[in-house]
Structures are given as structure tokens and as C-alpha cells.
Amino acid sequence: MAKVVEESGIPVALITALTTLARDVGAPRIVQGVRIPHPCGNPTLPPDGDRAIRRRIVLMALKALQTLVIEPTSFVDPDVLM
Amino acid sequence: MRLEMGTFPVTEVAFGPRTRLDGSRLEIDRDELIALVLENGFFHRVRVDIVSPGESARIIHLLDTIEPRIKVEGPGGTFPGFLDAVETVGEGRTHRLAGVAVMESAELPWRGEKGLLMVREGIVDMTGPGAEYSPFWQTINIVLTLELKPNFSDEEYDRTIRLAGLKAAQYLAQTTTDQTAPRYRTYDLKISRPELPRVVYVHQIQSQGTFSQTFFYGKPLDDLIPTLVHPNELLDGALVSGNSAYQSLKTPTWLHCNNPVIEQLYDRHGRDWNFIGVILSRGHFYGIHEKERSANQVAKLARMLNADGAMVTWEGGGNSIIEAMLTIQALERAGIKTTAISYELGGVDGTGTPLLLYSVPEADALVSCGTYERPLRLPAVQRVVGGRTIRLDPAKGDHRLPAHQSLQLDTSLQMYCGTNQLGFGRRRGIDF
Numbered sequence: 001m002a003k004v005v006e007e008s009g010i011p012v013a014l015i016t017a018l019t020t021l022a023r024d025v026g027a028p029r030i031v032q033g034v035r036i037p038h039p040c041g042n043p044t045l046p047p048d049g050d051r052a053i054r055r056r057i058v059l060m061a062l063k064a065l066q067t068l069v070i071e072p073t074s075f076v077d078p079d080v081l082m
Numbered sequence: 083m084r085l086e087m088g089t090f091p092v093t094e095v096a097f098g099p100r101t102r103l104d105g106s107r108l109e110i111d112r113d114e115l116i117a118l119v120l121e122n123g124f125f126h127r128v129r130v131d132i133v134s135p136g137e138s139a140r141i142i143h144l145l146d147t148i149e150p151r152i153k154v155e156g157p158g159g160t161f162p163g164f165l166d167a168v169e170t171v172g173e174g175r176t177h178r179l180a181g182v183a184v185m186e187s188a189e190l191p192w193r194g195e196k197g198l199l200m201v202r203e204g205i206v207d208m209t210g211p212g213a214e215y216s217p218f219w220q221t222i223n224i225v226l227t228l229e230l231k232p233n234f235s236d237e238e239y240d241r242t243i244r245l246a247g248l249k250a251a252q253y254l255a256q257t258t259t260d261q262t263a264p265r266y267r268t269y270d271l272k273i274s275r276p277e278l279p280r281v282v283y284v285h286q287i288q289s290q291g292t293f294s295q296t297f298f299y300g301k302p303l304d305d306l307i308p309t310l311v312h313p314n315e316l317l318d319g320a321l322v323s324g325n326s327a328y329q330s331l332k333t334p335t336w337l338h339c340n341n342p343v344i345e346q347l348y349d350r351h352g353r354d355w356n357f358i359g360v361i362l363s364r365g366h367f368y369g370i371h372e373k374e375r376s377a378n379q380v381a382k383l384a385r386m387l388n389a390d391g392a393m394v395t396w397e398g399g400g401n402s403i404i405e406a407m408l409t410i411q412a413l414e415r416a417g418i419k420t421t422a423i424s425y426e427l428g429g430v431d432g433t434g435t436p437l438l439l440y441s442v443p444e445a446d447a448l449v450s451c452g453t454y455e456r457p458l459r460l461p462a463v464q465r466v467v468g469g470r471t472i473r474l475d476p477a478k479g480d481h482r483l484p485a486h487q488s489l490q491l492d493t494s495l496q497m498y499c500g501t502n503q504l505g506f507g508r509r510r511g512i513d514f
Contacts, residue, residue: 019370020404021440035368036401081371 002027013061013075015039023072029064031057032076042080056080084270085314086175088154088263092182095132095222103257108182110224110254118253119226124234124242129227131467135220137208138464142472142485143227144204144498145186145326147218147334148247150179151319152255160255161248161319161335163300172269172314177258183221183336184254186247187468188228190239192480198400199294203472203496204329205460212460215330215497217337217507225467226250236292244324248335269314271359274352279390281355283313283343284380284413286363286396286406287321287333294327296397298362306364308379310387313344313360330454330500331399331425337499342506343393343423358387363409365402373401377408381416389413394422395503400439407442414444421447425501427455452509454501460489472496 002012006028013029016022017039022030033039034053041054056077064075091106098109112130119128133139153159156174159166190201206216206223213219226246230239287296289303296303298311299320311320321338347357361383367373384392392413396406406422413420422445426437432453463486471482472489474496483489494500500509 017368017370018401018404020373020408024440032370037368081369 011065013064015057015061019074023074026072028069028072029067030072030074031061031064032074032080033057034080053080083173083312083314084268085172085318086266086268087317088175088177088258088266089180090177090258090261090263091180092222095134095182095224097132101254101257103179103261108179108254108257115250115253118249119228119246122242122245124231124238125246126229126231128229131225131227133208133223133225133467135208135222138210139208140460140463140466140485141185141187141206141208141223141225142203142466142468143187143189144206144329144468145188145201145243146247146323147186147336148184148251149336149339150182150184150251150255151339152177152252152259153318154259158318160252161322163297164245164248164322165252168299170315171318171320172312176318177255177263178339179255179258181221182254183218183223184247184251185218185223185225186228186243187225188230188239188243189469190230190236191232192473192476193236199291199327200476201293201326202329202476203474204326204498205472205496206498207460207463210461210463212458212497214508215458215494215500217499217502224250224254227468240292240324244322248322269317269348271312271351271357273356275356278352278354278356280358280388281347281391281393282358282384282387282389283347283360284363284384284392284394284409285316285341285343285360286365286394286402286409288325288327288366288398288402289364290366293324294398295324296333297322297324303362303364306362308361308363308376308383310383311360311362313348313357316341316344316360325397328399328495329498330495331397331502332499333397333502333504334499337502337504337506340506342504343395347393355391358389363405365396365405366398366400367405373405373408376405377412380409381412381418384413384418385416389418392418392420394420395505397503399425403439407440407445411442411444420444421449423449423451423503423505425503426450426453428453429455430457449505450510451503451505451507452501454494454497456494458491458494458497460491462486462488
């Protein structure tokens with residue numbers, strides 16, 4: 001879906017824990033998510049910590065949207081991964 | 083490590099005044115068995131039913147299935163970590179009753195829509211079109227229907243049901259303790275022809291919390307980093323299943339002890355290859371690093387063993403295929419020729435995409451063990467064991483259907499071990 005929307009001219013950033021899978025299907029901008037049950041945050045942290053992670057992921061996704069890509073490209077914030 | 087397995091084939095099972103094995107006829111003192119199971123105080127009532135191949139019968143609410151086994155000589159005991167101490171098994175002599183299966187059936191309380199890892203319906207039909215979906219239509223099944231006392235936790239139900247099943251299996255196998263088996267088979271990895279190619283078996287199991295777990299000497303494998311085990315340990319009861327999340331895709335304890343991949347690797351050991359060991363790993367990790375770590379560590383262990391070839395199987399569906407595929411990729415990149423058994427998707431008629439949820443270019447030698455995506459119509463049956471109604475999709479609510487009537491299933495996900503990825507059973511792909 002990401003690929004098709006991108007081809008229509010709207011840039012897409014996909015937040016996912018399964019970056020290998022996203023690359024395989026050709027998603028254009030792949031933003032590293034935390035874990036399968038909670039890709040966009042980390043609820044195992046205290047609320048402020050979780051909020052900080054969520055903010056970092058969204059900021060990374062916004063940065064990805066502003067980046068010109070030609071092939072599937074990964075965007076990883078290492079502090080986000082558990 | 084040299085294991086002598088004594089097999090006592092059973093062709094008849096009946097209730098009798100004493101539990102004993104007379105040739106191939108197993109008699110069970112029903113009251114004594116029920117008393118044994120009731121000991122733990124967690125069950126209101128226990129029924130014991132004998133269900134035979136070819137009967138118009140349906141067994142429902144299935145949890146684990148266990149082959150009666152007992153250690154008769156040598157180190158360790160039966161189902162170590164549960165019934166006995168955690169001494170390493172896989173040596174000495176063990177007896178098994180072949181052709182029978184002890185089955186746990188219990189209706190667990192419905193706790194609301196809970197997502198992925200809950201107990202789902204598990205069904206065996208002993209005749210008709212549904213029969214061939216489960217390998218257990220061919221065994222004489224001794225079904226323990228356990229009525230649970232209320233207000234216990236999932237963990238307590240899980241543990242007590244498991245111990246009941248294992249105890250019952252050992253109890254029945256005790257009938258062989260003073261007898262000589264009609265046949266013995268020796269399992270020994272000794273290498274007689276070192277020039278043959280070295281083959282390792284990668285056994286990826288599922289273990290993600292209560293009701294979707296696998297145990298090694300009693301320890302849940304939720305945090306498993308790939309490790310080396312001797313195949314005899316698996317044949318001798320080191321792995322016990324606590325996995326009832328997706329019943330068609332799981333490996334019950336019975337199948338862990340009768341792993342067809344291990345049997346066949348042993349069959350041709352010293353003739354076509356040298357079977358060098360088993361690498362145990364876990365799938366369904368939630369983080370991408372954990373998945374990659376598992377694959378990399380499996381390949382590293384295989385390289386340390388100087389493997390030339392690897393056979394890979396995995397348990398459960400969904401994202402566990404990612405670990406499996408990354409493992410195949412890592413092995414192949416290490417120069418180890420790898421093949422695997424997998425179920426396929428393919429939709430209603432096999433032409434749908436995707437065929438696999440994830441794959442890598444290096445996975446070019448896969449054996450299909452069938453699909454669960456085809457619809458299935460089960461006929462009405464005369465006898466239902468385990469309850470009266472079934473709950474097909476607990477994630478959608480507590481809706482029930484009468485179990486004895488004919489059932490139209492959209493998929494065969496409820497058919498017990500129907501798409502088990504050890505390839506045990508008759509289902510396979512025959513056309514590509």
C-alpha cells in the first residue's frame with residue numbers, strides 16, 4: 001500500500017518493527033518501530049519515557065518524508081530499539 | 083549418548099478392573115486413573131473416554147496430547163522437569179506405548195476478546211473428511227475431560243492440566259515396566275563413516291507466554307537464545323508443549339517425542355549423511371534485532387558443528403516465518419545447504435497471494451505440508467467427547483455452535499495439528 005500511495009505522488013513513511021518485511025515489499029521510507037505489539041512507542045517504560053520514544057519516532061518519520069529516496073530506505077533511531 | 087527405545091504397540095484399549103498391558107491390549111482401571119488426576123484439587127470432575135479410529139466421533143477443546151512413556155533404565159526420568167528431576171535424558175532405556183494418545187480436553191474460561199495468545203478450539207474428527215486433517219484420527223485416544231473449578235488463574239489452569247496429562251501418560255506406561263518390548267530401537271549419533279555430509283536439524287519452536295509455550299526440562303523457552311541439544315533428549319521427553327494458541331499449527335508433546343524429522347535423519351544416519359545434532363531456537367520474537375539474533379546464532383552454531391546441510395522446521399504461523407527465513411538465509415550464506423518444511427497460504431484454491439508471509443531468495447528448497455486456508459465442511463457425528471459446544475473464534479466473542487452437528491469452517495485452523503510443520507500426517511502439496 002505504501003508503494004502504491006508513493007507512486008501516486010504522496011510521500012509515505014512506514015513505521016514498523018519488521019523492517020526486513022517492509023524492505024521486501026518495496027516500501028519507500030521505512031522507519032524503525034519498537035516491537036510488533038507496539039511499533040510507535042514503548043509502554044514498558046514509565047509514561048514520560050514512552051512519550052519521549054513516541055516523539056522520536058514521529059520526528060524520524062517526518063525527517064524521512066523530507067528525504068528524497070530512490071529505493072527502499074531505512075530510517076533508524078538507535079535509542080528507539082529495545 | 084545411546085538411547086534404547088522399547089515400543090509396545092497397542093491395538094485395543096478398554097476399561098477393566100486393573101490397569102495392565104496384555105500383549106497389545108491395554109486395560110485401564112478408570113476409577114484409579116480418575117483418582118490420580120483428581121489428586122491436585124483443581125478439577126470438579128474428570129471423565130475418561132476411549133475414542134477409536136473410524137468412530138463417528140469428534141473430540142473438542144483439545145489442549146496437549148501425550149504418548150505414554152516411562153524411563154525404565156539409565157539416567158534421568160520421565161518428562162524431566164515436570165514428573166522427575168532435571169537430570170539429562172536421552173540415554174538408557176525408555177518404554178513407549180505406540181498407537182495411543184493421552185489427550186487433555188478442558189474448556190477454559192472465556193476472559194473476553196484477548197488478542198493473539200489465547201486458547202483456541204482444537205478438534206479431532208475420528209472419521210470423515212475432517213479426519214485426515216489430524217494425525218490423531220489414527221491413534222486410540224484416551225481423552226481426559228477436565229471440568230475446571232472456577233476462580234483460578236490461567237497460569238494455574240495451564241500448569242495443573244499439563245501435570246494431569248503427563249501423570250496419566252506415565253501411569254499408563256507403567257504397565258510396561260516389567261515387560262520386554264516386542265521391538266527395540268537404538269538411537270546413537272556415533273559416526274561410523276566420517277566422509278558423509280554432516281546434517282544438522284534446526285527446530286524452531288513457539289514460546290511466548292502462557293498457553294503458547296514450550297518447555298525444556300520444565301523451563302519455558304520464552305527467552306531462548308539458540309542452543310545445541312541432542313536429538314535423544316527430544317525423543318526422551320525433554321520438550322513438553324504448553325501451546326494451544328493455534329491448534330492446527332502447533333507441536334503437541336506427543337509429536338515432540340515422535341518428531342518425524344529426527345526419526346528420518348536417524349534412519350539414514352551413517353548411510354547417506356551424518357546426523358550431527360539439533361539446534362533449538364524460538365520464533366515470534368517481537369523485535370527485529372531478536373529475530374536477526376536468533377538466525378545469526380543458529381548459523382553460528384551450525385558452523386561450529388561443521389554442518390554441510392541443515393533441515394529447518396518451525397512452529398506456529400504469523401511472524402515466526404521471519405525468524406525461519408532469516409535462519410535459512412544465514413545458513414545458506416554460511417555455505418550450509420538448507421531445506422525446510424513450510425505450510426503455504428494461497429487462499430481458497432491455492433492460487434491466491436501471498437503463498438508465504440515472508441521469504442528470502444535463499445529459501446529455494448521448501449517442502450509444503452499443506453495449507454489451512456481451504457474451507458472445510460465437517461459432517462454431523464454421533465458422539466462428541468470433551469464438551470457439547472465449540473467456540474470457533476474466541477477473539478470475536480463467546481459465540482458457540484453445537485459440536486455434534488455438521489460444521490462449515492472457513493479455514494481448517496481448528497483441526498488439531500492439521501498443518502503441523504514437522505510434516506506428520508498425510509497433507510502435502512502435490513502440484514506446483
